[in-house]
Amino acid sequence: MVLEATGHPPIVLDLGTGLRFWGDTLDATEPFRGSALVSHLHFDHIQGLPFFPPVLCPGTRFDVYAPPQPVEGSVEGAFSAFLRPPFFPVTAEELPGDIRFHESWNVDLDLDGAKVMVREVPHVGPTSGYRIEAGGATVAYIPDHQMPAAGPLTVSDGVLELCEGVDLLIHDSQYTVAEFPAKSTWGHCTAEFAVQVAREAGARRLVLFHHDPSRDDAAVDEILTRARGLAPGTGIEEVLAAHEGLVISLG
Numbered sequence: 001m002v003l004e005a006t007g008h009p010p011i012v013l014d015l016g017t018g019l020r021f022w023g024d025t026l027d028a029t030e031p032f033r034g035s036a037l038v039s040h041l042h043f044d045h046i047q048g049l050p051f052f053p054p055v056l057c058p059g060t061r062f063d064v065y066a067p068p069q070p071v072e073g074s075v076e077g078a079f080s081a082f083l084r085p086p087f088f089p090v091t092a093e094e095l096p097g098d099i100r101f102h103e104s105w106n107v108d109l110d111l112d113g114a115k116v117m118v119r120e121v122p123h124v125g126p127t128s129g130y131r132i133e134a135g136g137a138t139v140a141y142i143p144d145h146q147m148p149a150a151g152p153l154t155v156s157d158g159v160l161e162l163c164e165g166v167d168l169l170i171h172d173s174q175y176t177v178a179e180f181p182a183k184s185t186w187g188h189c190t191a192e193f194a195v196q197v198a199r200e201a202g203a204r205r206l207v208l209f210h211h212d213p214s215r216d217d218a219a220v221d222e223i224l225t226r227a228r229g230l231a232p233g234t235g236i237e238e239v240l241a242a243h244e245g246l247v248i249s250l251g
């Protein structure tokens with residue numbers, strides 16, 4: 001997923017497989033300049049990086065921000081653990097483009113004029129959510145969010161801070177209410193919980209994201225219909241389901 005605002009270099013949200021297709025739309029002869037905000041290093045959030053065409057272009061500068069990595073010691077160390085043979089033919093340093101890894105955790109960043117808030121999000125392992133203000137619009141990105149497995153459905157202060165009054169909230173919605181009890185500690189939440197987060201934070205639009213890989217379009221539509229049914233009276237103006245190629249214009 002990518003945020004584009006006039007006058008700002010692009011900000012990539014996680015490095016999933018979609019990165020390759022977006023990279024194909026760029027001018028391959030021009031060095032790329034941009035940043036990535038990585039929520040955490042589970043495979044589904046990083047495996048697009050080595051296949052991002054601009055990393056093959058000399059002069060490219062790609063700044064990758066991610067949470068601390070206690071197991072490998074550093075963000076760079078963790079990426080290097082899979083960006084090397086036998087998982088990939090070359091290492092990150094051997095790629096012609098310059099990829100720089102940065103640790104960021106519960107801080108506020110300025111990315112070429114875009115204001116970025118980084119806060120911890122409950123999931124499995126160190127995980128960040130992001131709030132980005134650029135081009136007069138505000139977007140919150142919470143792709144993987146462990147909802148409380150039992151007891152009151154409290155939303156963490158950090159998540160509420162990220163989502164407060166945003167124009168667009170992109171949020172985990174992996175499970176149905178019926179599925180959740182069997183996977184209640186797997187790091188995710190229901191679409192109903194995504195609506196609750198949007199409502200409590202005063203988000204204007206909600207995009208249901210991180211669909212369970214087993215869903216077909218009809219199953220996603222069913223979840224979307226239920227979530228839309230919860231929106232009236234909450235202040236949420238629109239609920240959408242993310243899909244490949246979706247473009248949303250803000251402002």
Ligand SMILES: [Zn+2]
Nearest residue numbers: 042123144187
């Ligand atoms: Zn995850």
Ligand SMILES: [Zn+2]
Nearest residue numbers: 042044045144
């Ligand atoms: Zn994930």
